[in-house]
Every structure is written in C-alpha cells, then in structure tokens.
Amino acid sequence: MPSVSMTVNGKQVGGEVESRTLLVEFLRNQLGLTGTHVGCDTSQCGCCVVHVDGRSVKACTMLAVQAAGSQVTTIEGLARNGQLHPVQAAFREHHGLQCGFCTPGMIMSAVDLLQHNANPTEAEVREWLEGNLCRCTGYHNIVKAIMAAAADMSGHAKAAE
Amino acid sequence: MAEHGIGARVPRVEDQRFITGKGRYTDDINQAGQTYAVFVRSPHAHARIRGVDKSSVASMPGVLAVLDGDDVKADGLGNLICGWLVKSKDGSPMKMGPHPLLAQGKVRYVGDRVAVVVAETYAQAKDAAEALVVDYEELPAVVDLAGAHGAAALVHDEVADNLIFDWELGDKAAVDAAFAAAHHVTRMELVNNRLIPNAMEPRAAIGVYDSGTDAFTCYLTSQNPHVHRLVMAAFIGVAPEHKLRVVGPDVGGGFGSKIFIYGEECVVCWASRKIGGRPVKWTAERSESFLSDAHGRDHISTAELALDKDGNFLAMRVNTKANLGAYMSTFSSCVPTYLYATLLAGQYRTPAIYCDVQAYYTNTAPVDAYRGAGRPEASFLIETLVDQAAMELGIDPADIRRRNFIPRDAFPYQTPVALIYDTGDYQATLEEALKLADYAGFPARRAEAQRRGKLRGIGLSCYIEACGIAPSAVVGSLGAGVGLWESAKVRFSHTGKVQVLTGTHSHGQGHETTFAQLIADKLGVPFGDIEVIHGDTEKTPVGMGTYGSRSLAVGGEAIMKACDKIIAKGKKIAAHLLEAAEGDIEFKDGKFTVAGTDKSKALGEVVFAAYVPHNYPPDLEPGMEEGAFFDPPNFTFPAGTYVCEVEVEPATGEVDIVRFTAVDDFGNVINPMIVEGQVHGGLVQGIGQALLEGARYDDSGQLLTGSYMDYCMPRADNVPSFAVVTSAGTACTSNSMGVKGCGEAGAIGAPGAVINAITNAIGRRVEMPATPEKVWRAIHSNVAVAAE
Numbered sequence: 001m002p003s004v005s006m007t008v009n010g011k012q013v014g015g016e017v018e019s020r021t022l023l024v025e026f027l028r029n030q031l032g033l034t035g036t037h038v039g040c041d042t043s044q045c046g047c048c049v050v051h052v053d054g055r056s057v058k059a060c061t062m063l064a065v066q067a068a069g070s071q072v073t074t075i076e077g078l079a080r081n082g083q084l085h086p087v088q089a090a091f092r093e094h095h096g097l098q099c100g101f102c103t104p105g106m107i108m109s110a111v112d113l114l115q116h117n118a119n120p121t122e123a124e125v126r127e128w129l130e131g132n133l134c135r136c137t138g139y140h141n142i143v144k145a146i147m148a149a150a151a152d153m154s155g156h157a158k159a160a161e
Numbered sequence: 162m163a164e165h166g167i168g169a170r171v172p173r174v175e176d177q178r179f180i181t182g183k184g185r186y187t188d189d190i191n192q193a194g195q196t197y198a199v200f201v202r203s204p205h206a207h208a209r210i211r212g213v214d215k216s217s218v219a220s221m222p223g224v225l226a227v228l229d230g231d232d233v234k235a236d237g238l239g240n241l242i243c244g245w246l247v248k249s250k251d252g253s254p255m256k257m258g259p260h261p262l263l264a265q266g267k268v269r270y271v272g273d274r275v276a277v278v279v280a281e282t283y284a285q286a287k288d289a290a291e292a293l294v295v296d297y298e299e300l301p302a303v304v305d306l307a308g309a310h311g312a313a314a315l316v317h318d319e320v321a322d323n324l325i326f327d328w329e330l331g332d333k334a335a336v337d338a339a340f341a342a343a344h345h346v347t348r349m350e351l352v353n354n355r356l357i358p359n360a361m362e363p364r365a366a367i368g369v370y371d372s373g374t375d376a377f378t379c380y381l382t383s384q385n386p387h388v389h390r391l392v393m394a395a396f397i398g399v400a401p402e403h404k405l406r407v408v409g410p411d412v413g414g415g416f417g418s419k420i421f422i423y424g425e426e427c428v429v430c431w432a433s434r435k436i437g438g439r440p441v442k443w444t445a446e447r448s449e450s451f452l453s454d455a456h457g458r459d460h461i462s463t464a465e466l467a468l469d470k471d472g473n474f475l476a477m478r479v480n481t482k483a484n485l486g487a488y489m490s491t492f493s494s495c496v497p498t499y500l501y502a503t504l505l506a507g508q509y510r511t512p513a514i515y516c517d518v519q520a521y522y523t524n525t526a527p528v529d530a531y532r533g534a535g536r537p538e539a540s541f542l543i544e545t546l547v548d549q550a551a552m553e554l555g556i557d558p559a560d561i562r563r564r565n566f567i568p569r570d571a572f573p574y575q576t577p578v579a580l581i582y583d584t585g586d587y588q589a590t591l592e593e594a595l596k597l598a599d600y601a602g603f604p605a606r607r608a609e610a611q612r613r614g615k616l617r618g619i620g621l622s623c624y625i626e627a628c629g630i631a632p633s634a635v636v637g638s639l640g641a642g643v644g645l646w647e648s649a650k651v652r653f654s655h656t657g658k659v660q661v662l663t664g665t666h667s668h669g670q671g672h673e674t675t676f677a678q679l680i681a682d683k684l685g686v687p688f689g690d691i692e693v694i695h696g697d698t699e700k701t702p703v704g705m706g707t708y709g710s711r712s713l714a715v716g717g718e719a720i721m722k723a724c725d726k727i728i729a730k731g732k733k734i735a736a737h738l739l740e741a742a743e744g745d746i747e748f749k750d751g752k753f754t755v756a757g758t759d760k761s762k763a764l765g766e767v768v769f770a771a772y773v774p775h776n777y778p779p780d781l782e783p784g785m786e787e788g789a790f791f792d793p794p795n796f797t798f799p800a801g802t803y804v805c806e807v808e809v810e811p812a813t814g815e816v817d818i819v820r821f822t823a824v825d826d827f828g829n830v831i832n833p834m835i836v837e838g839q840v841h842g843g844l845v846q847g848i849g850q851a852l853l854e855g856a857r858y859d860d861s862g863q864l865l866t867g868s869y870m871d872y873c874m875p876r877a878d879n880v881p882s883f884a885v886v887t888s889a890g891t892a893c894t895s896n897s898m899g900v901k902g903c904g905e906a907g908a909i910g911a912p913g914a915v916i917n918a919i920t921n922a923i924g925r926r927v928e929m930p931a932t933p934e935k936v937w938r939a940i941h942s943n944v945a946v947a948a949e
Contacts, residue, residue, distance in 0.1 A: 018284065034189035035182015037413070039361045040447035044869035047361060075182035084180065092176040095838045099669030100179030101361040101413025107180060122882070129877035133869070135361050135414050136669045138845030138907070139877040141838055 004068045008033070009077025017064045024048045024059035026067075027074060035075040035104045039133070046132030049105035049112075050074045056112035058131070075104035078111065086156075087111050087149040096145030098136035106132050110146045118154050122147065165681045165688035167898075170834040173674045174693075175667070184411045187365035187380050188444045195367075196225055196436065197283040198429055198443040199290040201276040202452065203268035206302035206524040206862020207314060210266060213276055214294040221292060223285030225436045228428070229276040230265035238262055238431060239397045241422060243489035246640040247326050247498050250517070255326040258317025258522070260488040262397065262424040262431075268297070269316055269487035270524050271862055272452025274424050279432050279441055302524040302862040306461055306484040309521035316487055316522035323522040325485060326494070330502040330578055331515035339476035339513050343467035347550040353538045354929045355459035355484070355856040356849075357872055358531050360668075362413020363445035364454060368429030370438045376404040377430045383409035383696075384419045384666050385706020388643070390698050392422040392491070399430045409696040412668035416846070417530040418454045419668065420708050421491040451867045456856055457531025459484040460497065460538050464546045466511075472556045474565045476513040477505060479542065483520045483528075490529035494520070499639050500535030500627070506576035507543040508587040508623045508800055509565040514577045524862045530708065532846055532908040533626070540624040541929075544913030548620070548920065558621050558917070559595060563588065566623075573894075580627055582798045584891040590824045591623060591802045597884055598804035598822040606806070616809040616940075617819075618922025621802060622913035628902035629797035629895060630709030646792035647711070648702040649719035651680070651727055653785040655772045657765035659684075659691045664704010665716035666696050670904065671835045672712060678831055679717055679898070683724045684764060685751020702788055710902030713831065714797045718896040722789035730785065731767045737778040738762050738770060797893045797901040801825035803844075805914035809922045814937025816852055816919055822884045823910070828893040828901035836903045837885045843907020844883055849875040850908070851915035855930045873930070 005014030008031060015030045027033045027050070036059055039047035048059040051073040078085045087110050090096065097103040106129070113120060113128045120128070125146050126139070134142060165171050178184050215227040241260040248254055259265075264275050275295055280286035303312040309323045316323055340346060360382075367380040377400045383389050386407040394402035412419060429441040445453070461482045467475040483497035502516035533540075551561040566587040567574050574582045595601075603619045610617035630636075633644035648664035661676055677691040694700055704716070728748045735753030736743040745756045754761040770777060771785040806820035823840055830836050853873040857865045866872035892899030912929060919936065920926045927935045 020284070028189075029191075032191075033182070034186075035184070037186070037362070038188070038444075039363065039413075040869050042447070042868045042870050045361065045447070075180075079181055088180040091180050092172050095173065095834050097176060097179055098671070098838060098842060099361065099414040100175070100184045100411065101186065103179050103184075104182050123878075126878040133361060133874050133876065135359055135416070135846070135874075136842045137838060138841035138843070138875075138883070139880060140841040140882050143877065143882065 002065055004064050006067050006070050006072055008072045009074060019065060021064045022060055023062040023064050023067050026064035027059060033074050033076050037101055037104060039101065044133065046105040046109060047102050049108040049132065051108060051112065056109050075108060078107065085111060086152045087114065087146065090145040090149035090152065094141050094145040094148055096137065096142045102132060102134045106134065106142055110149070113146070114150055114153060119150055163682065165678055167678060167682045167831050169678065169832065171674055171678055171832055173671050174677060175671065175673045186362055186411045186413055187367060187382050190367060190380050190410065192369065192440045194439040196279050196281060196439050196441050197286040198277050198279050198432060198441050199286040200274050200425065201278065201290045201293050201295065203264065203271060203273040203275055205268060205297055205299050206271050206304060207300040208268050208297035209300060210264060210268060210275065211296040211298055217294040218278065218289040218292050221289045223281035224278060224289045225281065226279040226432060227276060227293065228263065228432060228435065230261055230263040233262050234265060236431065237398065241424060242392060242396045242491065243494055244491055244642040245495040247328055247494040248640065249326045250329050255494055256320045257325065257489050258319055262427050270526050271864055272526060273487065277428050277432060279436060304524055304858050304860060304862045306459065306482055306521060306523060309523050316524055320522055325489070325520040325522060327517065327519050328498050329517040332513055332577065333515045335513040336476045336478050336515035340465065340467045340478060343475050344470040345468045345554060347466045347468065347546060347553055349464055349546055349549055351462050351464065351542060351545060352928045353458045353460040353541060354850060356457045356531055356854050357451055357856050358416045358418035358454055358457060359874060360414030360416055360418055363447055363450045364419065364423070364425065365444040366426040366429045367440055367442045368433040369440040370430065370434040372438050376400065378406045378408065379426055379430050380408045380410060381426050382412050382419050383407065384412070384415040384668060384708055386666065386696055386698050387664065387703050388706050389422055389426065393427055397427045399427055406699045409666050415668045416532040417457065417534060417708060420706065421455050421529055447869065448867055451872065452864055453526060455490045455527045455529035456486065457528065458538060459528050462542055464542050466546050466550050468550055468554065472554050472561050472564055474509055474511040477511050479505060479516040481516065481518045483518055484523050484525065485520050486523060486525045486527035488527045490527040493527060493529040496530050496535045501539050503578050503580050504536050504539035504625060504627060505543060505578050507540065508567060508625050510567045512577060525858055532843065533905040536626040536905065537847070537909045537912060540622065540909045541912045544622040544624065545916055545926065548917045559591065559600065562591060562621065562623050581795060583795055583894045585798060585800050585826060586891050587623060587800060590800065590826050593886060594802035594804050594822050594824040597824065597886065598806065598820065600804065610808055616811055616922040618807050618809070618918045618920065620805045620914045620917025620921055622910045622917065623802045624906065624910035624913065625798055625800040626905060626909050627796040628710035628799055628905065629714030629793050630711045632795060633792050643705065644792065645705055646790050647716040647719045648704045648788065648790045649716065649723045650702050650786065650788040651720065651723040653768045655769060657690065657768050659686055661691060661693045661720060662701040663693060663695045663716050663720065664702055665712040666707045668707065670707065670712060675713060675831050675835060676717065676720055679720055680724065683721065684727065686764065710904040713900050714893065714896050714902045715791060715793050717898060717900065719789050719791040721897050722791055723787045726787035726789060727785060730787065731764060733778055733781055734767045734770050735762045738776065793895050795895045797895055799825065799827050799901040799903065799906050801906060801910060803910040803914040805918040807918040807922055809919065809936060811940050814933035814940065816931060816936060818848065818881050818915065821881055823907065824886045825903065825906055826890050827887055827903045828890045829899040830887050830890065831900065833887055836887050839903045840885045840887065840907045841883055843905060844911045845875045845880050846908040847911025848880055848915055851912040851929050851931060853879065853930050
C-alpha cells in the first residue's frame with residue numbers, strides 16, 4: 001500500500017493508504033478528524049469541503065495520495081488559539097446552522113469565498129454556495145452569516161490599516 | 162425580558178461543537194474491533210428470489226458473515242410493523258403484506274434489502290456485496306399510482322387490487338346535498354408530487370452485542386430512540402427492551418425519515434451477535450438513501466368546492482389516491498388519512514366536508530411521513546382550490562378567503578372533519594401578510610415587470626396544521642398503537658446545576674437552547690447552569706421522540722410540569738427553613754419568599770438543603786429531582802398566511818421567486834431566532850416541492866432520480882431571503898406556555914403560495930414541480946398541461 005504524508009491543521013501526518021482511499025476517508029478514519037462529513041457520493045453536497053493548499057476542495061473528490069505533501073486545513077483547524085474564525089462566530093451569531101451536518105463544509109467553503117471576494121453581494125454568496133447543500137436552514141441565515149462575517153472581517157482589516 | 166428567558170434570541174448552546182467539527186454523529190463513532198456492513202439491494206422492482214449464492218463471497222478477503230432472509234427466518238426475528246391501524250369504509254382492517262428485515266422469497270422495490278455482508282473493512286464489505294450472486298426471476302411491476310388498482314401485478318399476493326384501505330371521513334350525504342343545491346362548483350384534479358427527504362446526514366446504525374451482559378447497544382440516526390427500542394424489542398425480537406439501549410447521538414436532520422424503524426438497524430444488532438459481539442457499523446451511501454429512505458407525499462386527488470353566489474363555501478368533496486410504496490412503513494397509514502383529511506377545513510367555515518382515500522401498494526420505496534406529513538397535501542389542495550374558485554367567480558383571492566375565514570370570535574371551533582381548533586385569528590395573519598407583502602402595490606409591480614418582458618404573479622396560501630402530536634386517547638381511538646404523551650426529568654445537583662432529561666430528540670431544532678430557556682425562565686436558574694440531555698434510552702425517561710412539531714408543545718410542557726413539582730417541593734423545604742407555613746411561601750425569580758415579608762431562601766439554598774438534609778422537614782424525601790409526563794388535551798393549530806411573488810421568464814419558463822412573506826401564528830414564541838430558522842428551512846422544502854423536487858420511477862420501477870445529479874435539491878441560488886413574522890400569535894390553550902409548534906409550517910404553507918403565484922402570472926395552473934419545461938409549455942401551448 002502506498003504511504004502518504006501531508007500537513008493537516010499544522011501537524012505533519014502520514015500513514016499507509018490504499019491507492020483508492022479518498023482524502024475524506026483518510027481524514028475521518030485514519031486521523032479521526034470526523035468534523036469533515038460525507039453527505040453524498042456524487043460530489044454534490046459539499047459536506048466534506050476542506051482547504052488544500054489554501055483552496056476549498058471537496059475531500060470526497062480527491063484521493064489521499066493526491067494530497068501528499070499538501071497543507072490541509074479541516075474545520076477542526078480553523079479556530080486558532082481557542083479563537084473562533086469570524087465565519088464560525090458569525091454562523092453561531094446568526095443561526096446559520098441547525099442540525100450541523102453541512103456546517104463544516106459550509107464554513108470552509110465560505111472562508112474560501114471571503115479569501116477571494118472580501119465583500120460579496122448576496123447574489124455572489126448564493127452563487128458561490130451552489131456546491132453546498134443544506135436541508136435545514138433554507139440558506140437564509142447562512143447567507144446572512146457570511147455577509148456579516150465579510151463585514152466583520154473587512155472592518156477588522158480596515159481598522160488594522 | 163431576561164437575557165436568556167422566554168422570548169430572547171439566545172444563540173444556540175449546541176453550536177459550539179458543530180462549528181468546530183466536534184459534533185458526534187453516528188458515523189463519527191468508532192469502536193475497537195468494529196466491522197462494517199454493506200447491504201445487497203434489489204436491482205429489480207419486483208422479482209422472485211430463486212437463490213442467494215453465499216458461497217460466491219464467503220471466502221473473499223475479510224468477509225465475516227453473509228446473511229439473508231432465510232437466516233432472519235431461521236433465527237425467528239419478526240417483521241417490521243405499521244403502528245397505526247386504519248379501517249376501510251366497510252369496517253374491515255387495512256390489508257397488509259409482511260415486511261421482513263431481509264427479503265424472503267420476493268423483492269418488491271429497487272433497493273429492497275436482500276442480504277447483508279459483514280467484513281473487516283468497509284471496502285471489503287462493499288467488494289463482497291457487489292460480488293454476491295443473487296438469482297432473480299423478474300416479475301411484472303406496478304409502478305404507477307394511477308395503474309395500481311386492477312393491475313395484473315400484485316405487490317403482495319394477499320392484497321387484492323393492491324388496495325390497502327378505502328377510508329372515508331365526513332358526512333357524504335350532507336356534502337352531496339350541498340353540491341346539488343350549489344350556485345357554483347369548482348373542480349380540479351391535482352397531483353401532490355413524491356418527494357425524497359434527503360436529510361444531509363445519511364441514515365446509519367451501529368449494533369454492538371455484549372455477551373457478558375447479554376445486552377445490545379444500537380447507535381442510530383433516530384428521531385425517537387425509545388420508539389426504536391420498543392419496536393426492535395417487542396416486534397422484531399432483537400432483544401428484550403431492558404437489554405437494548407438505543408442512542409441517537411447528534412443527528413443530521415430527519416424531516417420524518419428518521420422516525421421509522423427500518424430493517425438496517427435491526428440487522429446490524431443481530432449481526433453483531435452472530436459474529437461474536439464485535440460492533441457492526443452501517444452507513445448509507447446517498448444512493449441508498451434515495452432508494453430506501455421512506456419517501457413522502459405522492460397523492461392524486463380530485464377536489465371539488467361548492468359555493469353560493471357570493472363566494473361562500475358550502476361544501477367540499479375530495480377523493481385521494483395515495484401511494485404507500487411496497488411495504489407499510491411505521492406510520493404510513495395515518496399520513497393520508499388522519500393527518501390529511503382532518504385538515505381539509507383549513508382556515509374556513511366550510512360547513513360540510515367529505516373525503517375518501519384509497520391507499521395502494523406499488524413496487525416503489527415505502528412512503529411515510531415527511532415534513533408536514535398529510536398536512537402539506539391538505540393545505541396545497543385547499544389553497545389551490547380556493548384560488549381557482551376565486552378566479553372562476555372573479556373574486557380577489559384575498560377577499561374570498563376573508564369571506565370564508567372562521568371568525569376570530571368563533572373559537573373553540575368544531576370543524577366538520579373531527580378537529581376542534583382552540584385559538585386562531587386568520588384575518589389578522591392575512592392582513593399583516595398582505596401589508597408586509599405590499600399586496601396593494603402589486604399591480605404596479607406587475608406592470609413594471611411586463612415592461613421588462615416578465616410575467617409577474619402573486620399567490621396566497623392560508624395554511625393550518627394540527628401539531629403537538631398528540632392526545633393519546635384520541636389517536637388511540639383512531640387506530641394508533643402507541644400513546645403520544647411526552648416525558649421529562651429535572652435533576653438538580655448539590656451545587657444547583659440542572660440536568661434536564663427529555664424524551665424528545667433534537668436533530669437540528671435547538672432543544673438544548675430552547676428547553677434551557679424554559680428552565681431559566683421558570684426557575685430563575687442561570688442559563689449556563691442548565692444542561693439538556695436527550696437521545697439515549699439509558700439516560701432519559703421513556704419518551705416518544707420528535708416529529709409533528711411536538712417537542713415544545715408536548716415535551717416542553719412535561720418540563721414545565723416537572724418544574725412545578727420542583728417548586729412545590731421547594732416550598733415545603735423553604736417553609737421549614739424559614740419557619741413559615743407552606744401556604745405562605747411564594748416562588749419568584751429563583752427565590753422562595755414568605756409572602757409579605759423580606760424573609761427568603763434562594764432556590765440554590767433550598768436545593769442544597771434537599772441534598773444535605775440536616776435541617777429538613779421530617780416527613781419529606783431528600784433530593785431534588787422530579788419527573789413528569791404530559792399527555793396533551795388537544796392538538797395545537799399553528800396557522801398563517803404566506804405570500805409569494807414570482808417573475809416568470811416567458812422565453813424559458815424559469816420561475817424566479819422575487820419576494821416571499823410569511824406571517825405565522827405559532828402562539829407564544831420562546832426563541833424567535835430559532836423559530837424563524839425553522840420557518841426558513843420549511844419554506845425552502847416547500848419551495849423545493851413546488852419548483853424543483855420530484856421522485857420519478859421509470860415504467861420498470863427504476864428510480865430515475867437517485868442522486869443529487871438527478872433529484873433537484875434547492876440550492877442557495879434557487880431561493881430568496883424571506884420576510885418572516887412570528888409575533889402575530891394567539892396563545893394556545895393546550896399547554897401552559899401557550900405555544901403551538903413551528904417545525905412544519907413552512908413546508909405546509911409554501912407550495913400553495915408558489916403555485917398560486919405562478920398561476921396568477923401565466924393564467925393557468927401547472928402541476929408540481931413547476932419546472933421551466935412545464936411552465937414554458939403552459940405559456941406556449943394551447944394543450945392543457947395541468948394533469949400531465
């Protein structure tokens with residue numbers, strides 16, 4: 001079996017995997033990082049979104065061996081030093097989650113959006129979330145949370161200038 | 162209002178774990194020695210099983226067991242049940258075929274469980290399941306509801322014409338007489354499209370047998386762990402009830418689909434014992450969820466409304482054919498009957514209503530309760546029928562509703578279809594919604610849209626639902642096999658911290674927050690000192706679980722009653738400590754006070770005294786832990802008005818929802834933030850039904866909509882943001898909090914509003930889902946498409 005090593009949430013990790021092992025299986029089953037969820041088998045739902053080298057990726061659509069040598073961030077690695085990321089905080093503040101199952105993927109996807117587009121319009125947020133399904137919230141409060149996080153983060157960026 | 166009290170928008174306690182990836186769903190649980198189960202499912206809609214060649218996989222790497230229907234039979238396991246007995250018009254009980262854990266002799270739908278393979282790894286189990294040779298003799302299938310009656314194929318040999326029951330409700334003679342004398346009759350045929358629930362977390366189960374104690378633990382995606390335990394013990398025979406622990410940990414949405422007792426959870430427990438007690442885990446792939454989760458809706462109806470010359474409703478007559486799939490699921494029989502026809506009065510004083518329902522078996526997945534369950538079907542039928550009547554009589558849709566509302570001073574109101582509505586003010590919710598939606602300004606917006614080449618329409622839906630399920634004696638008299646009370650326990654520790662144990666189950670509803678608010682408000686305990694515990698039969702009192710918007714109205718009231726007992730006991734202790742008469746003690750804001758004095762004891766001091774009873778009433782038990790059960794005297798009746806405004810692009814048939822207003826009467830509201838969130842989610846499920854979603858089988862019974870590539874789930878860019886008002890409440894009289902329940906409203910009320918808006922825009926009604934193709938054809942063709 002091939003061995004694979006990568007950096008996950010700042011830690012060097014490695015292991016033996018089958019060549020068919022998906023990144024999401026490696027994260028969940030071998031590293032015990034169960035915050036990344038699997039909600040479908042056709043790369044549609046986005047519950048498994050993580051960051052690979054800074055970009056959002058559906059971890060069900062990438063083999064573990066393809067992530068060899070990469071920097072991977074999962075939902076467990078988003079908060080730093082006990083401080084929630086502003087997107088995490090906004091999801092709580094604005095009730096952007098109900099059952100919580102799509103939430104890790106939604107948050108990781110939203111963080112990537114705001115890296116690309118610090119001040120998205122509502123339409124841009126909704127379009128970006130096309131690859132993330134939620135069955136509970138009707139998206140209303142997810143969109144609200146992401147808009148609020150964007151305002152919060154750009155406010156902080158402005159204050160730092 | 163206190164910061165964490167009733168009415169406060171308290172951010173949810175449970176969110177910390179979910180936003181940091183620390184939620185613990187069934188598939189997140191891994192145990193030493195764990196094995197993996199994969200189910201082999203039927204590729205045919207209807208076939209005889211000639212043989213299962215277990216030897217074809219028994220020696221494959223890692224395979225520990227291959228079990229099929231013969232093994233189930235040999236071990237004497239029982240069949241899955243339908244827990245609600247419906248009787249036909251002639252008094253005969255509904256007719257059912259057996260529903261085995263694994264198919265015996267025949268398979269009856271694509272996805273029917275044939276066998277299970279247990280192996281060391283998931284990949285090994287999957288490889289072996291794919292390699293298992295099953296010899297099928299294909300049989301003709303009945304797939305279409307319209308063709309079920311008199312079909313050559315019988316889904317179950319013992320059920321003639323595939324007819325499960327032919328049921329009725331209401332005074333047929335009175336209705337027929339009213340129709341005969343009516344000035345006008347509006348008549349329509351309509352389809353309530355079949356839906357697939359699609360909670361984002363697929364179903365999963367882990368069975369663990371402990372030979373040391375001869376006991377089982379089942380971790381399970383369940384909305385009602387105790388109901389699972391009851392059925393798995395008493396009917397399936399997995400284990401006696403006291404030897405089976407069912408845990409529903411974090412559950413990623415349910416919408417009804419996780420109420421039901423399926424074969425998979427029973428099989429993994431049984432298989433764990435067969436392989437010597439190693440844990441057996443099964444997690445559905447999404448494709449399996451599409452094939453085998455109980456589907457929802459799937460009605461064909463004829464609806465008629467008799468009116469006088471002024472547009473007053475005189476009578477309503479409905480015939481519905483309901484598709485219940487290949488087997489009777491846990492509550493399938495009550496959905497198109499007691500949760501449907503009893504709601505056909507809607508918000509109106511229609512004096513006579515008659516409905517009959519024929520329920521059929523087909524070679525499709527079982528159909529059962531899905532968010533709203535019967536009530537969306539009723540609401541959609543009433544509200545589209547009323548709109549058509551308004552159109553035919555040239556009356557404004559808002560006016561015809563105003564004319565026919567049950568007046569606000571007529572409550573409690575006995576409908577002609579069994580229910581007694583306790584409170585409501587339908588005029589108020591309608592007027593507030595019309596104002597918020599700027600109904601008066603619509604003609605100007607339509608004209609402006611027309612200049613841009615768009616067809617703009619507005620649609621109303623004044624829905625009602627019966628929630629807070631349910632008074633046990635009432636449902637018992639109608640055929641339910643269980644009582645539908647709820648339970649709670651409130652447990653203090655020495656230091657005044659509170660554990661609230663509830664028989665309900667939270668799978669997104671936020672009970673950990675809402676129930677803590679109730680306690681904080683009622684007992685004056687700091688919000689942060691309260692922990693709500695649910696979902697484990699070993700921890701919580703026996704409870705009936707969460708569905709039918711019942712958790713707060715029934716489960717919350719059980720908590721209130723337990724708190725009343727805490728207060729009553731606390732008064733005895735405080736009276737002793739304060740050397741006063743018990744009758745003189747008042748409890749308020751967390752303090753026991755001697756009336757008219759400043760002598761008081763804080764609840765924390767009283768609780769401490771109860772656990773360290775050195776100075777204590779001599780004949781009182783120590784401790785501060787009280788339990789209560791609550792059986793509601795009536796259902797609750799949330800109601801409201803939804804206003805949908807659409808723009809249709811005539812060149813493509815695409816429908817854009819440009820504005821959506823929801824005004825709901827949920828009675829009193831504990832946490833408006835959570836309640837609004839429930840409405841948003843329900844609305845999008847309702848909009849999904851109206852515009853996007855529809856389960857389709859082909860003529861041979863293959864599910865065409867078996868993945869997210871084919872089944873159109875609502876996405877963020879399909880829907881707008883919503884204007885939601887939940888403050889227009891009339892307090893419910895069936896519980897002390899005055900609450901009605903909010904979980905299903907959106908899904909119940911939205912489809913009618915969306916379809917009425919489209920009809921208003923293009924001048925004719927299209928069936929759900931109103932896809933661009935159907936809408937385009939309706940605009941551009943003279944051929945009627947309504948019944949397509």
